[in-house]
Amino acid sequence: MNRRRRGRVSAAITLACAFAVLSAPGAGLLSQAYAAPGPTASPPAVAPPPVELPPGVSQSDIAPSGSAAPSLDDVRKEIEALYRKAASATDAYNLADERAKKQSAEVVGLTEDIVKGQVRLDDLKKQAGAAARAQYRGGGLPPEAELMLTGDPQLLLDGVGRARQGQKATRDLIAELSRTQEDLKTYTADAGTRWQELEANRAKKEKAKKEITKQIAAAEKLESSLAEKDRARLTQLEKDAAATAQSAWLGSGALQEINRTASAQGRKAIEFATAQIGKPYVWGAEGPGSYDCSGLTMKAWAAGGRPIPRTSQEQWRLLPRVGVKDMRPGDLIIYFQDASHVGMYIGNGKIVHSPRPGRQVTVTGAGSMRILGVVRPDL
Template identity: 85%
Template sequence: MNRRRCASAALTLVCALAVLSAPGSGLLGQAYAAPAPPSAPGPAPTTSPPAVAPPPVELPPGVTPSDIAASGEAAASLDEVRKEIEALYRKAASATDAYNLADERAKKQSAEVVGLTQDIVKGQVRLDALKKQAGATARAQYRGGGLPQEAELMLTGDPQLFLDGVGRAREGQKATRALIAELTRAQEDLKTYTADAGTRWQELEANRAKKEKAKKEITKQIAAAEKLESSLAEKDRARLTQLEKDAALTAQTAWLGSGALQEINRTASAQGRKALAFATAQTGKPYVWGAEGPSSYDCSGLTSQAWAAAGRPIPRTSQEQWRLLPRVGVQEMRPGDLIIYHQDASHVGMYIGDGKIVHAPRPGRNVTVTGAGSMRILGVVRPDK
């Protein structure tokens, strides 16, 4: 019985302690705290409503989530739209570089085919003339009875005539050997010209195919970007433009603040000043992919034409400019140098000093001046190094 009473008392004590220490009981929980100051009378406190996230940007009819992001979400923020449009134009820029390179090579190969065709015609004319000359020699020998000149000389009874004939025979033999050698070379040259022309023609056709493939890719990516951008409401398009400017400014500020560029106003070379004057004079002209002026440009069309105007021809595409031109450090760059952007070297601008570039941005934009650090820099090349 005593054990039962003790157990019952212990259980009662545990329950009491649990009630006193429960949150909000205000009893045991405040046993060791200073008493709270009296509060002014007022309405009973109410619990705050849960936070509500701002609604996503509503997509216009006809625009699916796949147009904006691969995740398949039903809506996306304007900044996500901006990034998607930027990615589409980046793909178009890369395809434009492929198109320009194929176009440049096709033009070169076409000129080579024309030159080789002309060589083939000249070679055939030369070969025909040599064959005619060889035929005349053979006919002359036939008219002499078919005997070699040595035999004919042995039959003559005049010693002086014999000696003169020996000299002429030697000269004739030498001329015949030279004629045969030249005829052989002409035939070999003609074969070589024909084979080279065939190879160049195959390369020309391959680059024409690459051009067409790149053209389709460019058209596809630009159309997707324009569809996405044009389908936004007018106010959202205005906000999108502002977001582009804000993103560029943020990147430029971070780049300058990083100390990547210590000296911003180095002196340009004489050729650099000419190239720079040409490039800046094109501001306001529209970007058109594949264009090299004078009324419109793409990014590498602008830089290649600017340096051509300065008397320094450079590769046509930004990727070839990055691959072939001498490189310099970002901290060493001066006005006139070319800054190559993105990991695939698909964009290029010309440094003008003061931390800025002049460039042809993308379809729907004009040649303009912007911060050199507003895009991801791959490196710097100097055409006149």
């Protein structure tokens, strides 16, 4: 075979091998590998280290099954949610407690009325019995017949007057006896109704108490079981979240038109509330050593000379409302969609409030939580 022929055969073999390689699986990848270089892929972002969960707290307590390990901010939000649920249950407890106290007083009052009515009824029955015995002693004749038998005209006239008085007294006695009997029936029925309502509110109190205890225990377990470094970071995250919300609220221009001064009663309420700074939050507490959020505002406005409802939800429902742009120091700011928290506005974008279990009465930004609205007790 001459040299030229051997060259053609070698070229044909080389071309056949090339076609075989390009048609084989993965050939596209091979060709891409030698294509013009594209943009270099950026390295994957490094996620922040997950929070350390010690024994007794699992990932499922914070994040759904299959999701990534919870961050400390996830833990913060979960703790806040638990305390929010406890706050709602606290409002339910306080309302049931308030109603139970009122109904208990009503039951006592009705019971006293029943006793008085029974004494009066017994007295009226004695009077009716005495009248019947007097008639019996007169031979059973009615007073009119006895008068007709007298022969003295003057005695007859005097007797007619007395008979009429006696008839009226008898009619009045019978009418009062009937009214007393009806009153006793009404008092007894009302007392029964109030007692049933009292028992229902006692049951609501117990249910709310169990819910409060459950939510607070879950939050405290989660918070206390964190590593010490995570607890410190958690506290800072809470402050950062509040500061961010306050900055956003101030940045919205919410305070631009708020330059009003407190009323005389409002100043007294503020003086009382700020004097409680540092005292611990205790659910259901109304002072003097501890307060929940609405217990503080209720007592503060009582000191200002204006009684207001016990719970934040009732304060929102029953007190006059004003716009945020129209609020003045002493007004109450109601927070969250369920009206489960309340603080007192003290001016300069600040409130005094009793935050939650594990915290004390303090001053914070009025916009650090989601505002539902504003009410004014002395409007």
